[in-house]
Amino acid sequence: MKKIMFTGGGSAGHVTVNIALIPRFLQEGWSVEYIGSENGIEKQLVSALSAVRYHGIATGKLRRYFDWQNVKDPFKVAKGVLQAYLLIKRQKPNVIFSKGGFVSVPVVLGAWLNKVPFIIHESDVTPGLANRLSIPFATGVCTTFPDTETFLPKGKNHYVGPVVRQDLKLGSADRGRQFCQFTDNKPVLLIMGGSLGSRKINETIRTGIDELTKRFQIVHLCGKGQIDSSIHCPEYKQYEYLNEELADVLAMTDVVISRAGANSIFELLALRKPMLLIPLPKEQSRGDQLLNAASFKKSGFCEVLFEEHLTVNTMISEIVQLFGNRQAYIKNMGNFEQKDALSVVFELIKQSAK
Numbered sequence: 001m002k003k004i005m006f007t008g009g010g011s012a013g014h015v016t017v018n019i020a021l022i023p024r025f026l027q028e029g030w031s032v033e034y035i036g037s038e039n040g041i042e043k044q045l046v047s048a049l050s051a052v053r054y055h056g057i058a059t060g061k062l063r064r065y066f067d068w069q070n071v072k073d074p075f076k077v078a079k080g081v082l083q084a085y086l087l088i089k090r091q092k093p094n095v096i097f098s099k100g101g102f103v104s105v106p107v108v109l110g111a112w113l114n115k116v117p118f119i120i121h122e123s124d125v126t127p128g129l130a131n132r133l134s135i136p137f138a139t140g141v142c143t144t145f146p147d148t149e150t151f152l153p154k155g156k157n158h159y160v161g162p163v164v165r166q167d168l169k170l171g172s173a174d175r176g177r178q179f180c181q182f183t184d185n186k187p188v189l190l191i192m193g194g195s196l197g198s199r200k201i202n203e204t205i206r207t208g209i210d211e212l213t214k215r216f217q218i219v220h221l222c223g224k225g226q227i228d229s230s231i232h233c234p235e236y237k238q239y240e241y242l243n244e245e246l247a248d249v250l251a252m253t254d255v256v257i258s259r260a261g262a263n264s265i266f267e268l269l270a271l272r273k274p275m276l277l278i279p280l281p282k283e284q285s286r287g288d289q290l291l292n293a294a295s296f297k298k299s300g301f302c303e304v305l306f307e308e309h310l311t312v313n314t315m316i317s318e319i320v321q322l323f324g325n326r327q328a329y330i331k332n333m334g335n336f337e338q339k340d341a342l343s344v345v346f347e348l349i350k351q352s353a354k
């Protein structure tokens with residue numbers, strides 16, 4: 001039986017592509033294991049898959065700011081490399097697939113030391129730090145955006161397009177309304193502040209709640225620990241994070257306000273949901289979401305509101321306008337050619353396996 005090990009984590013954006021691919025490998029009779037951090041979101045998401053064995057290793061975060069943890073973290077990374085090396089040596093996978101995020105670096109090094117081929121996936125236009133460190137050792141790199149090629153060494157690039165979880169397309173609007181106790185005579189606005197939530201977006205939404213609920217029923221995915229229990233409004237439902245219910249909630253959704261994380265926006269595109277994107281600003285990131293949002297805007301899939309212009313008033317006027325023009329965005333999204341990226345990546349991994 002062939003064996004694959006997946007890695008990737010830190011935020012859900014570094015896990016969902018793996019979650020999309022895992023069922024295909026299981027269906028094809030592969031044994032599937034996962035290496036992630038001891039306590040990250042990947043552990044929570046992968047633990048729900050009973051057929052997948054999870055291994056936790058020590059990880060250090062690659063921070064862009066000063067923190068005393070930065071002094072301890074190199075030791076944790078070294079421990080993680082040793083753990084990953086020994087795990088891979090013992091488990092003998094035929095191939096490793098890495099979705100990036102800081103947990104993936106020790107795994108990639110462990111794979112390289114054990115001479116196990118590994119494929120990387122990069123969802124953003126520009127490769128993240130963890131992937132940049134890993135690319136020189138990788139067998140190949142799958143990309144969501146065609147433009148990523150310019151940042152990769154010759155011969156390693158495989159432009160595959162977005163890999164979207166199949167079950168997201170199977171939602172039911174009726175089940176979504178039942179879950180949220182919503183009616184079907186008022187439009188639904190979904191707010192996704194990225195997989196970890198966004199404080200700034202959360203605050204703005206909550207300040208504008210009276211005005212917004214005049215027009216919309218609202219589902220707010222606000223991030224861990226960010227529920228505001230002082231708000232009691234039947235047309236405003238808050239959740240830290242939704243798993244299996246997300247497909248149903250998306251099915252009943254008319255318009256979305258979202259960060260511009262690559263996985264989220266391609267899922268919204270696949271489901272033809274008009275979106276107002278508020279990309280994570282440059283000060284808090286390497287600017288990948290600004291590029292993602294610009295690319296979607298150019299194709300007519302979304303409107304963009306920069307965080308420096310974000311106020312209750314700009315947000316409400318932009319979302320009302322987007323809702324009014326929603327058919328135009330839906331039409332543009334209909335022109336996007338969906339490739340079967342999942343099968344392409346599956347074949348590529350299969351061919352690379354030793």
Ligand SMILES: CC(=O)N[C@H]1[C@@H](OP(=O)(O)OP(=O)(O)OC[C@H]2O[C@@H](n3ccc(=O)[nH]c3=O)[C@H](O)[C@@H]2O)O[C@H](CO)[C@@H](O)[C@@H]1O
Nearest residue numbers: 011012013016123124194195221241242261262263264289
């Ligand atoms: C702060 C940060 O580092 N953000 C990065 C991170 O975003 P982030 O982790 O937010 O990732 P994405 O937006 O790409 O993906 C989020 C995933 O979580 C899922 N989801 C979200 C909320 C929820 O309640 N339930 C649920 O299932 C979405 O459907 C999606 O599949 O990775 C992305 C992909 O590399 C990057 O583009 C982002 O810049």
